[in-house]
Amino acid sequence: MMSWSRRGWLFCLAGSFLPQAYAQQVISARSGLIQYFERSVFLNEEPLERDPNRFAQMDRYDVLRTAGGRAEILISPEAFLRIRERSSVRLLSDSVVEPCYELLSGSMILEAQEMPRRGSVQILWRDFKATISKRAIFRLDSATGNLRVIEGEVNVLAGD
Secondary structure: OOOHHHHHHHHHHHHHHHHHHHOOOOOOOOOOEEEEEEOOEEEOOEEOOOOOOOOEEOOOOOEEEEOOOEEEEEEEOOEEEEEOOOEEEEEEEOOOOOOEEEEEEOEEEEEEOOOOOOOOEEEEEOOEEEEEOOOEEEEEEOOOOEEEEEEEOOEEEEOO
């Protein structure tokens, strides 16, 4: 049978790991938080450096470019923009309710699990505007001009 002092140490040890088990990685009040990247990624032509205590935040009109790497931008608490290799995007509006990004080159995947009420995400590419206001996953490739809706619904407006 275990003594009370030994049990006390076990409870203290187990309790010290609990806050780490339930901790959320990061929350942002604005759209444009770069929560993950790998290999060579540049924010306004400055290379991003990995720091576990600090996340890079895009400001309005900032350009995120991936050379041989990939990046994931937190649009809102339940929406992500994944940028593939040799791609670039510009943040036009950093509002969490109605963020707007422009695909400059390459390809990207937008995944929105849930959108705020009366909110939407807009992606601009050339003279096209893709808008989602519900749960959706889609991929946009600038080289071919293909928009592939994997799940959900995407509204596209071309020109006027």
